[in-house]
Amino acid sequence: QVQLVESGGGSVQAGGSLRLSCAASGYTYRSVCMGWFRQAPGKEREGVASIDSTGRTRYADSVKGRFTISKDSAKNTLYLQMNSLKSEDTAMYYCAMARLCFPGLRSADFGYWGQGTQVTVSS
Secondary structure (H helix, E strand, C coil): CCEEEEECCEEEECCCCEEEEEEEECCCCCCCEEEEEEECCCCCCEEEEEECCCCCEEECCCCCCCEEEEEEHHHCEEEEEECCCCHHHCEEEEEEEECCCCCCCCHHHCCEECCCEEEEEEC
16 A cells, blocks of 8 residues: 655745655555645645656746755655745645656646645745
């Protein structure tokens, strides 16, 4: 059974940084796509970034140049380094897994989800 557990959320002032982690377990696929999504109150869930088994990354335009997705395959852990945070980055952040990465960062392409970690950015 696939389990994804996020950590690292918190409260930070605008301009600050946070690093989210996602520990993955219970899967046997040799290659997977990992992604970060976020959902703010009253808004739809949106894709933030993804990384495939080759290390290819994709980012939402709103976070390009500020966020970096990475992974440590030996530790089965996914990361999201978030710099220059803005108030509009405030949301619940979710880790997700899919068999393949597709363009567009669509939540419908991901079948496994974590419980989320809250990020709050104050201006």
